[in-house]
Amino acid sequence: MNVLSLSSLVLTLLCAVPGHLASPAPQPDAHHPALSSRSVLPAASHSVAFSKKVPRRKAKVDALSAFRGGVVSRHTYTTVPLAGSNLDTDYLVNVTIGGQNFSLIIDSGSSDTWVPQAGFSCFNLTGSPVPQTTCNFGSTGFNPNSSKTFELYQNVSFNQTYGTSEYVAGPIALETVSIGGLEVSRQVVPIPDVAAWTGDGILSGILGLAFPNVTSLFNTSDPTMASYTSNHIPYDPFFFTAVKQKKVEHPYFSIALNRPTAEQAETDLYTPNLGLLAFGGIAPVPVIHNTSVTVPVLAYPPTAAESKRQFLFYTLSIDSYNFPGSENVPEARNASLGNGTTILDTGTAFNLVPAPVAAGYAAAFDPPAELVTTVGLTLYVAQCNATVPQFSVTIGGQAFSMDPRDQLVPFVTDAQGDVTCVLGTQAQGGPDIASDFHLLGDAFLRNVVATFNPIGREITLTQRVAY
Numbered sequence: 001m002n003v004l005s006l007s008s009l010v011l012t013l014l015c016a017v018p019g020h021l022a023s024p025a026p027q028p029d030a031h032h033p034a035l036s037s038r039s040v041l042p043a044a045s046h047s048v049a050f051s052k053k054v055p056r057r058k059a060k061v062d063a064l065s066a067f068r069g070g071v072v073s074r075h076t077y078t079t080v081p082l083a084g085s086n087l088d089t090d091y092l093v094n095v096t097i098g099g100q101n102f103s104l105i106i107d108s109g110s111s112d113t114w115v116p117q118a119g120f121s122c123f124n125l126t127g128s129p130v131p132q133t134t135c136n137f138g139s140t141g142f143n144p145n146s147s148k149t150f151e152l153y154q155n156v157s158f159n160q161t162y163g164t165s166e167y168v169a170g171p172i173a174l175e176t177v178s179i180g181g182l183e184v185s186r187q188v189v190p191i192p193d194v195a196a197w198t199g200d201g202i203l204s205g206i207l208g209l210a211f212p213n214v215t216s217l218f219n220t221s222d223p224t225m226a227s228y229t230s231n232h233i234p235y236d237p238f239f240f241t242a243v244k245q246k247k248v249e250h251p252y253f254s255i256a257l258n259r260p261t262a263e264q265a266e267t268d269l270y271t272p273n274l275g276l277l278a279f280g281g282i283a284p285v286p287v288i289h290n291t292s293v294t295v296p297v298l299a300y301p302p303t304a305a306e307s308k309r310q311f312l313f314y315t316l317s318i319d320s321y322n323f324p325g326s327e328n329v330p331e332a333r334n335a336s337l338g339n340g341t342t343i344l345d346t347g348t349a350f351n352l353v354p355a356p357v358a359a360g361y362a363a364a365f366d367p368p369a370e371l372v373t374t375v376g377l378t379l380y381v382a383q384c385n386a387t388v389p390q391f392s393v394t395i396g397g398q399a400f401s402m403d404p405r406d407q408l409v410p411f412v413t414d415a416q417g418d419v420t421c422v423l424g425t426q427a428q429g430g431p432d433i434a435s436d437f438h439l440l441g442d443a444f445l446r447n448v449v450a451t452f453n454p455i456g457r458e459i460t461l462t463q464r465v466a467y
Contacts, residue, residue: 044276213234350442
């Protein structure tokens with residue numbers, strides 16, 4: 001097998017959008033106490049399907065580096081179909097901004113929701129102006145003149161630079177935003193008029209669902225003067241606005257990612273209905289009863305005084321990793337020995353776990369997976385016909401199992417026609433990011449329904465029925 005061809009995975013394995021510190025999230029409502037660990041969630045009121053797929057982007061590097069150190073009532077809910085990408089790509093969702101439709105990456109690891117402004121100036125990654133088509137967004141951008149609800153947010157700007165040297169910058173709108181029938185007004189929406197971007201012709205921006213502490217708005221009309229230490233202004237991301245405007249009865253959003261088939265991944269650029277993004281309760285997909293567990297979101301830094309902690313990403317504690325031989329791996333038996341924070345992140349393809357856990361699991365494959373290093377990134381690869389050992393993650397006392405199809409992923413074909421498979425669970429770290437955090441990415445999330453309560457700062461996980 002041509003292992004050097006795996007270098008393309010560097011551009012897809014660790015990707016999403018960076019964030020930065022901002023103001024604390026709202027306090028939990030005293031009239032809505034935290035759920036018990038086995039509470040029944042309400043059904044979602046609004047939902048939308050993921051509807052497209054694009055090659056996965058590598059863009060969360062900066063933020064993750066900074067992060068280191070039952071019975072359903074009848075309500076109006078929202079569910080949105082998610083569009084999936086191929087086996088190593090992003091999930092997109094249709095979003096309406098000021099009456100204009102865009103396909104945006106859904107990202108639980110960032111908070112800004114942005115689209116380029118029509119007529120934006122495009123630059124290459126060395127800073128030279130190039131034709132707008134070079135940036136290759138999936139639309140011509142947001143046109144303020146075509147919106148009946150557009151309002152310019154005066155004297156502020158947006159400026160975001162990514163780990164790939166891509167950047168977007170420019171003004172900010174206050175606009176009406178609608179997702180699956182859930183509509184909010186005067187939402188902060190960056191509409192950059194400058195972009196250095198290497199797009200795919202499908203995605204037109206980002207839908208961020210993390211905490212206000214990772215937004216990127218600055219108290220200056222000149223984005224080149226943006227500073228996270230001197231003029232950063234926090235704001236409420238989309239879902240926080242929906243809660244404040246009382247557009248959802250319950251402060252939950254829920255994500256159910258579906259895995260594409262190998263045939264879809266190889267032949268389709270566009271695969272509709274690869275899961276659901278839901279608001280107001282749990283996404284309406286079949287789940288296994290009595291497997292729901294609710295755990296708190298962890299603040300950062302965990303060792304700081306409570307008054308100095310901030311909520312950034314959807315982080316939680318892992319009890320254990322379970323697989324054949326895990327009883328001989330201390331970091332698997334007791335995940336706290338890994339000394340890292342675990343983030344649930346729709347913007348990352350695979351699981352990144354403590355190195356001893358990844359090594360122990362790789363050894364349980366038959367034949368064992370091999371450790372390969374290419375362009376600074378170390379990966380476990382295996383024969384695509386290898387026997388995949390069982391794997392589960394225990395969180396809040398509940399073991400959540402993963403389908404073998406998410407643990408052995410066909411990725412590249414060499415000149416001889418041999419297919420290389422990469423493991424869905426890899427060792428933490430990478431060429432550009434610190435190694436003292438862990439991630440449960442899409443490989444894990446395809447097996448559960450993840451329901452987030454950012455107001456109560458809780459996450460509820462529920463095992464899905466096999467599909």
